[in-house]
Amino acid sequence: PWSGDAVSLATPPLQALVIAVTTRAIFSLEEEHKLYLEKGKEEYTRHQQANQDKPLPPGTAFAFIQVSPLQHVNKKILERNPAEKDLFDILVLSNNSPESGVRIINSAKHYGLEISKFCFVSNEDSTQYLKSQGVKLFLSADRTDVCNALQRGVFSPSNPPYFSQAPSTPLRVVFDGDAVLFSNETDQIFQEQGLEEAVHALLCFQGPLKAFAMHLGKMRKKFSQEKSPIRTYLVTARSGRDMGIRAIKTLREWGLEIDEAFFMDGAPKGPILAQIQPHIFFDDGLHNIQGARNMGVPSAWVPSCC
Numbered sequence: 001p002w003s004g005d006a007v008s009l010a011t012p013p014l015q016a017l018v019i020a021v022t023t024r025a026i027f028s029l030e031e032e033h034k035l036y037l038e039k040g041k042e043e044y045t046r047h048q049q050a051n052q053d054k055p056l057p058p059g060t061a062f063a064f065i066q067v068s069p070l071q072h073v074n075k076k077i078l079e080r081n082p083a084e085k086d087l088f089d090i091l092v093l094s095n096n097s098p099e100s101g102v103r104i105i106n107s108a109k110h111y112g113l114e115i116s117k118f119c120f121v122s123n124e125d126s127t128q129y130l131k132s133q134g135v136k137l138f139l140s141a142d143r144t145d146v147c148n149a150l151q152r153g154v155f156s157p158s159n160p161p162y163f164s165q166a167p168s169t170p171l172r173v174v175f176d177g178d179a180v181l182f183s184n185e186t187d188q189i190f191q192e193q194g195l196e197e198a199v200h201a202l203l204c205f206q207g208p209l210k211a212f213a214m215h216l217g218k219m220r221k222k223f224s225q226e227k228s229p230i231r232t233y234l235v236t237a238r239s240g241r242d243m244g245i246r247a248i249k250t251l252r253e254w255g256l257e258i259d260e261a262f263f264m265d266g267a268p269k270g271p272i273l274a275q276i277q278p279h280i281f282f283d284d285g286l287h288n289i290q291g292a293r294n295m296g297v298p299s300a301w302v303p304s305c306c
């Protein structure tokens with residue numbers, strides 16, 4: 001039998017875009033979590049073992065992680081070059097014990113999810129393994145997880161998206177600008193010192209999602225715009241007049257190609273998001289997240305501090 005922490009990991013493929021997701025984000029474990037809190041770990045483990053062949057319902061991050069669209073992107077990249085290592089790599093991180101983890105693995109198999117690694121860590125803070133696995137994006141339903149990950153320097157939005165029936169290809173990812181792709185400081189510099197200085201500041205300070213967005217952009221650039229299995233969008237509440245110039249200048253400097261950009265000038269983002277139907281939308285504003293969810297758009301809140 002297992003004792004203590006159990007981490008069984010293959011070496012991550014070089015350059016892969018590693019995304020970690022917790023079991024409670026990928027599957028709906030609300031009832032089981034309640035059982036865990038009320039009756040304790042042993043009862044929870046017994047329940048998970050007794051039900052190990054019964055698939056769990058999809059959870060909040062399911063739409064983003066399911067076979068398509070991420071798998072579609074990998075397939076297209078490998079069609080171009082079978083030796084390519086720059087692929088999406090999904091890691092499931094769980095503070096479940098390995099004993100109760102069989103149901104998680106069986107559920108992943110049931111839905112045909114292409115998950116390369118499962119980490120079952122009988123530990124309160126499972127985020128300690130994120131860094132060594134080169135994780136660029138961590139999706140969790142738990143605020144403490146998210147804060148721990150942020151402190152470890154791994155970008156981590158909380159409240160990940162829920163199940164959606166949007167068309168599965170191409171992979172559509174929508175970013176907010178300020179405090180997501182760009183750092184918050186730049187806005188202040190823009191107000192006080194003007195556009196040139198702000199553009200310079202944008203290049204120096206990066207938002208919490210920059211590394212993930214850049215990697216996505218690198219994958220995106222392997223294809224022509226018409227053939228790309230990835231589409232990236234910028235949807236900001238700013239006006240095109242001020243934000244437009246600096247955002248586009250900065251993204252050009254970074255080499256990140258955005259397929260479509262929307263400068264909403266304070267108008268709600270929900271309607272445009274409902275039209276794009278992204279697999280995931282990242283924003284630091286809770287009102288924008290709420291607006292997106294009201295439209296049935298999977299969205300992940302990006303906390304700027306914990």
Ligand SMILES: [Mg+2]
Binds near residue numbers: 177283285
């Ligand atoms: Mg923002």
